[in-house]
Amino acid sequence: MTWTPAETRLVRRWITVALLLAAIIRVDAWMQSSIRGLEPHLNTLFPEAARFSGKTGTPAHIKVYTDDETLIGFVFSTIDVEPLERGYEGPIEMLVGMDTAGRLRGVDLIAHREPYGYFSIELPKFADQFVGKSILDRFRVGEDVDGVTTATITVSSATRVVRKAARRVAREHLANAENDRP
Amino acid sequence: MTLPVPAARRLAIGLLAVALLMPSPAAAQCPTWDDLRANESLLDITISDPDMAGLRMWFVYVTPASLGRCTLGTTLFDTASTELSGAQERHLFWIGTEGPALHLFRLERIYMIQETRRYDLAGSLALDSPTTVLDGRPPLTAEALIAFEGAIDFNEPVTIFYEGIMGSVPGEYWFPESLGPGR
Numbered sequence: 001m002t003w004t005p006a007e008t009r010l011v012r013r014w015i016t017v018a019l020l021l022a023a024i025i026r027v028d029a030w031m032q033s034s035i036r037g038l039e040p041h042l043n044t045l046f047p048e049a050a051r052f053s054g055k056t057g058t059p060a061h062i063k064v065y066t067d068d069e070t071l072i073g074f075v076f077s078t079i080d081v082e083p084l085e086r087g088y089e090g091p092i093e094m095l096v097g098m099d100t101a102g103r104l105r106g107v108d109l110i111a112h113r114e115p116y117g118y119f120s121i122e123l124p125k126f127a128d129q130f131v132g133k134s135i136l137d138r139f140r141v142g143e144d145v146d147g148v149t150t151a152t153i154t155v156s157s158a159t160r161v162v163r164k165a166a167r168r169v170a171r172e173h174l175a176n177a178e179n180d181r182p
Numbered sequence: 183m184t185l186p187v188p189a190a191r192r193l194a195i196g197l198l199a200v201a202l203l204m205p206s207p208a209a210a211q212c213p214t215w216d217d218l219r220a221n222e223s224l225l226d227i228t229i230s231d232p233d234m235a236g237l238r239m240w241f242v243y244v245t246p247a248s249l250g251r252c253t254l255g256t257t258l259f260d261t262a263s264t265e266l267s268g269a270q271e272r273h274l275f276w277i278g279t280e281g282p283a284l285h286l287f288r289l290e291r292i293y294m295i296q297e298t299r300r301y302d303l304a305g306s307l308a309l310d311s312p313t314t315v316l317d318g319r320p321p322l323t324a325e326a327l328i329a330f331e332g333a334i335d336f337n338e339p340v341t342i343f344y345e346g347i348m349g350s351v352p353g354e355y356w357f358p359e360s361l362g363p364g365r
Binding site: 085 | 295
């Protein structure tokens with residue numbers, strides 16, 4: 001069977017379209033895999049969300065959308081945004097949720113090696129005090145952030161990394177958030 | 183009997199007395215130790231543990247000539263900053279220390295970060311103590327100047343770490359407001 005030039009062009013077009021679709025599906029699957037395991041944390045931070053993007057951008061973050069694809073916030077890991085920050089024994093990894101007005105939706109502790117973490121940053125009352133805080137707040141332990149315990153290095157480091165990460169994501173992504181559509 | 187003093191001489195003595203009693207404009211503009219602390223432009227890092235003696239260190243950014251002269255005095259600032267000057271983006275901090283664990287202190291254990299940039303020690307100069315001329319300073323056992331190299335965003339703080347034997351002790355340093363509006 002011999003194809004005419006027109007048929008050949010058509011087949012080539014279809015193959016190109018099929019390859020592009022496969023690539024898009026693959027990229028989407030890869031991006032979704034970047035947030036695998038984080039779903040319970042994401043849903044806690046943004047219970048009203050209809051969809052979370054994969055981890056993307058610099059600094060890396062996850063975008064949060066409603067049913068009508070409106071961007072309502074960002075979720076980011078402190079070690080992605082501030083990789084050099086550390087507490088007494090190493091990095092303190094927290095997921096931070098922030099809405100498009102620059103207010104924190106919450107903070108979820110993921111991992112740490114702090115010796116006294118169990119009675120400081122692991123306590124729910126440490127994370128709870130960040131809900132509703134603005135990135136313009138001072139985030140100073142002993143002022144607008146309660147030290148919770150005497151593990152001051154750990155608490156100060158965790159507080160500092162939340163503020164720095166949130167302000168950096170806001171600087172990079174919040175100014176353009178209104179135009180930021182999927 | 184009182185000797186008559188000519189009016190011109192009396193005026194000269196009066197002017198001299200006023201000049202001696204009035205602080206110089208530079209000194210008048212110098213922040214005190216407490217001013218810098220309140221502004222978070224004087225960082226206090228304390229290392230203490232129930233099993234070890236304490237070590238306390240303070241940092242002040244002294245690259246700006248005004249703050250450098252207020253911290254070190256004009257003569258020392260001019261000579262020391264020349265000695266430590268190197269690359270264009272070189273940043274000097276004065277560090278003062280005290281505490282019974284001072285023998286464990288090593289300048290090389292200090293480093294600094296800002297966002298994704300890390301700054302290791304690029305130079306240091308031990309100073310005789312007492313050196314700093316800041317009003318209200320505590321008693322200090324040792325002082326030094328340390329230098330870091332690289333671009334810094336003065337609108338944002340840096341985190342200075344002392345990498346201790348048992349763990350790292352960080353502290354956040356905010357540059358004086360005259361360098362950036364941050365915080």
